[in-house]
Amino acid sequence: MTRQMNLQGADSGRHAVGETAFSEPPFSDPAVSGTAPAGPRSPDSWQYRALNAINPGLSYLSDALIELTRAGHPIVAGAADLQYSNGLNRYAQAYPDRYVQFGISEQNMVSAAAGLATTGHMPFVATFASFLGLLCCEQIRMDVAYTKLPVRLIGHHTGISLGFYGTSHHATEDISTMRAIAGLTVVSPADGPQLAAAIKASVDWPEPIYFRIGRGREPQVYEDGQPFTFGQAIVHAEGKDLTLIACGIGVRAALDAAQALREEGYSVGVIDMPTIKPLDRAAVLRAAGGCRLMMTVEEHNVLGGLGSAVAEVLADEGLGVRLYRHGIQDEYSLIAPPTTLYAHYRLDAAGVAQVAREQLSKGKQG
Numbered sequence: 001m002t003r004q005m006n007l008q009g010a011d012s013g014r015h016a017v018g019e020t021a022f023s024e025p026p027f028s029d030p031a032v033s034g035t036a037p038a039g040p041r042s043p044d045s046w047q048y049r050a051l052n053a054i055n056p057g058l059s060y061l062s063d064a065l066i067e068l069t070r071a072g073h074p075i076v077a078g079a080a081d082l083q084y085s086n087g088l089n090r091y092a093q094a095y096p097d098r099y100v101q102f103g104i105s106e107q108n109m110v111s112a113a114a115g116l117a118t119t120g121h122m123p124f125v126a127t128f129a130s131f132l133g134l135l136c137c138e139q140i141r142m143d144v145a146y147t148k149l150p151v152r153l154i155g156h157h158t159g160i161s162l163g164f165y166g167t168s169h170h171a172t173e174d175i176s177t178m179r180a181i182a183g184l185t186v187v188s189p190a191d192g193p194q195l196a197a198a199i200k201a202s203v204d205w206p207e208p209i210y211f212r213i214g215r216g217r218e219p220q221v222y223e224d225g226q227p228f229t230f231g232q233a234i235v236h237a238e239g240k241d242l243t244l245i246a247c248g249i250g251v252r253a254a255l256d257a258a259q260a261l262r263e264e265g266y267s268v269g270v271i272d273m274p275t276i277k278p279l280d281r282a283a284v285l286r287a288a289g290g291c292r293l294m295m296t297v298e299e300h301n302v303l304g305g306l307g308s309a310v311a312e313v314l315a316d317e318g319l320g321v322r323l324y325r326h327g328i329q330d331e332y333s334l335i336a337p338p339t340t341l342y343a344h345y346r347l348d349a350a351g352v353a354q355v356a357r358e359q360l361s362k363g364k365q366g
Contacts, residue, residue, distance in 0.1 A: 060199075062088055065091050132155040155211065185210070188212040188274060191252070243294050245296045257350075258270045294324070
């Protein structure tokens with residue numbers, strides 16, 4: 001059994017529990033507070049303590065791992081000095097002898113997880129997606145994927161959710177890098193319940209997995225106990241005018257945008273694509289055969305992400321349906337509170353709906 005290392009982590013020597021420097025970026029989230037997004041100069045954007053008290057999404061990861069451990073699965077969890085940001089402190093408290101605090105050493109964490117997997121353990125290791133999906137590419141490729149070890153890599157605070165922490169902490173390339181690694185499954189859950197379901201389903205999945213999760217404040221889409229099948233899309237609705245295919249935070253935005261567009265007379269379908277690799281090709285092809293426009297929604301660079309994966313399927317099959325890839329348009333994202341960034345990049349419901357209107361209008365003009 002692994003030896004527990006400094007359970008509190010390097011950050012806790014400087015901050016009380018729940019008030020670490022990386023516990024959660026300070027921002028005002030209307031999904032939590034019911035208020036309008038705070039501007040970058042607003043004092044409400046910088047209130048750590050009040051906002052840290054409300055973060056329900058962080059509980060799903062640890063709760064799922066605790067349930068699996070109680071059921072007898074050989075789970076080992078680890079974090080790179082960010083156990084309060086990803087919620088693994090809850091698992092560490094429940095099973096201190098199955099938790100490893102690696103400190104600020106992400107590459108070593110991945111390699112150590114591979115080593116643990118060779119001894120019969122099933123490691124779940126977590127850190128910011130910007131570090132895991134980019135800094136650790138070599139270790140993931142050679143130590144985990146090439147050796148086909150059952151390591152579960154959890155990249156949290158994906159996309160632009162770290163807001164004003166800056167470009168170094170924005171993860172808008174990780175889908176591209178991770179899905180290019182042979183033998184690595186890539187999953188982007190829409191919310192906490194879907195994350196928990198995917199974590200539980202992973203014990204029977206033979207390949208290593210990269211889980212791309214948010215900041216724990218995502219609006220809920222599914223109820224607890226949601227079933228999950230790797231490689232299977234969830235079709236919420238079919239549409240003749242437009243089909244929205246989304247992952248991560250894009251799912252809730254797509255569902256709300258679709259409802260607004262339906263009220264304007266459009267026929268809109270919505271597909272949640274939680275497994276980006278292997279992609280549910282059949283779901284894409286069915287949707288493509290019944291609509292005039294497809295639009296992907298992702299908190300990621302439009303190059304190499306979900307949109308590219310869908311485009312590859314359409315090209316492989318020689319289908320002529322028009323596809324618009326909505327996300328970060330091949331740029332380094334700006335620095336601001338997350339909700340401000342979501343509005344700027346039109347990744348909230350209102351923005352997705354407006355982009356869809358523009359694309360549907362172009363189709364009519366053509």
